[in-house]
Amino acid sequence: MxxxxxxxxxxxxxxxxxxxxxxxxxxxxxxxxxxxxxxxxxxxxxxxxxxxxxxxxxxxxxxxxxxxxxxxxxxxxxxxxxxxxxxxxxxxxLEQPLDELSFELARKSRRLPTVFTHDEVRTVIDHLQDESRLVARLMYGSGLRINEALRLRVKDVDFGMQQIIVRSGKGNKDRATLLPDSLIEPLGLQMEICLALHKKDLAQGHGEVYMPTGLDRKYPSAGREPAWQYLFPAAKLSVDPRSGVLRRHHLLDRSVQRAIGSAIRKAGIYKQANSHVLRHSFATRLLEAGYDIRTIQKLLGHADVRTTEIYTHVVRKGGFGVRSPVDEGF
Structure with missing residues (x-):
């Protein structure tokens, strides 16, 4: 499904x-x-x-x-x-614009994001296998949301420019983020697996992938081209609910989320966390390394820098990089 x-x-x-x-x-x-x-x-x-x-x-x-x-x-x-x-x-x-509204405002403030240390992330990833492991490394290494990683297509990984293009991310916007050195080889291998599976599907009369809105009409044959194939294809073909065509979609987010949740438990980490903590940890590591908040905002795809600034509250040493006076000794 x-x-x-x-x-x-x-x-x-x-x-x-x-x-x-x-x-x-x-x-x-x-x-x-x-x-x-x-x-x-x-x-x-x-x-x-x-x-x-x-x-x-x-x-x-x-x-x-x-x-x-x-x-x-x-x-x-x-x-x-x-x-x-x-x-x-x-x-x-309805074309019935509302007058000025007066209602009780919510008081429950936004919680600070949970963040893993680098060692905690490494331990979690060590408990993952196959595609889930590579997806987790992408989320932590490039700051991707889980569905941004799973929806990557072959053409979105630019090895020459060493960048990843995120298409129609949150807010339906495109953005570019970094392609880590350590992921070049495993992503290249994943691409070979993806294209080999696509070749097999074509031989069996399938091989057409879902295309974004309108592109299937503008480029009728593009869905069968290697460039448009999902980088993380599903294990089985499934029926597209819009067209009724039997296609190979990408991995489902819930299967990867379950794998990451299980890995967190096996790693003995007791923080309240899910797969999204890898993206939070990416942003926090960049802040700790001294990168500019605006650069991090662009890599994460945040429309407002205030969203990015929440990570300044969870960097190590008291949330603001401040050294406590009690650590000076007596």
Whole structure:
């Protein structure tokens, strides 16, 4: 089952959620954004007893957002995400812009990210095997999110320029990040495995990969070309829910997440952590090495430098590189 490919919509959608999804896709928004917006809009509708949003007003929106803050104890970022989804619903889909809103603001602040030391990361990676091991090394070595690593295609790894191009990352933006020296050889071997599997699929009448929106129409044969193949292909072919075509997708994020979670436990690390901690650790190591915060922001793909600045609170020695006076002796 393919979980990160948007399912096919009717040619002339009539159902509420289908029309909403069609509008989101017409704006070329990321599928993750579509999933998030639809999730919060459904929550809003259920909160008001399945009442159609077109008969709701700013009052109903304020009630829902206040409920998230007071009864659900949601974080600031969660409440803001819900607000963005509902504003999109009213302003863009219903064409009923909301008046100024007044609601209870969430007070639960953002938690500091969990970070591993370099030795802890190395121990975790030592407990991983095969593709999961290489994906973990990419996340730590290049600062990739797990799905950014899994969605890499052959053409996105530039050995000559020694960089990795992340396509349609968070916010549906492209960016370039570094290709570590130590990963050049293993990524080259992974590419050979990927292309050999692709050659086998072609011989069996398959070999066509999922193409980003619109490119399958513009370049009908590109999906069968080696450059577009996923660098981390799935072990089995699966049916594309949009087209019904039998294709080889990339590894599922949940399988790699489970492997990394298991490796963390085997490593005897008791911090509250998941696969994303490898990306956090990448950013923290660069800060500790003295790299400029703006450079780190670009490598991570953060739209706002304030998001990157949170890592300044978790670098070693007290969070700010400060030496405690008690360490001076008495």
């Amino acid at each position: 393919i979980l990160d490919v948007p399912p096919k919509l009717p040619d002339n959608p009539t159902r509420f959620m289908d029309r909403l999804r069609a509008l989101i896709r017409s704006r070329n928004m990321a599928y993750k954004t579509e999933q998030t917006y639809c999730h919060w809009i459904k929550r809003f509708i259920r909160f008001h007893g399945m009442q159609h949003p077109s008969v709701c007003s700013a009052k109903e929106v304020e009630q829902f957002l206040s409920h998230l803050a007071v009864q659900r104890n949601s974080s600031i970022s969660t409440q803001r995400t819900a607000l963005n989804a509902i504003v999109f619903l009213f302003r863009e889909f």
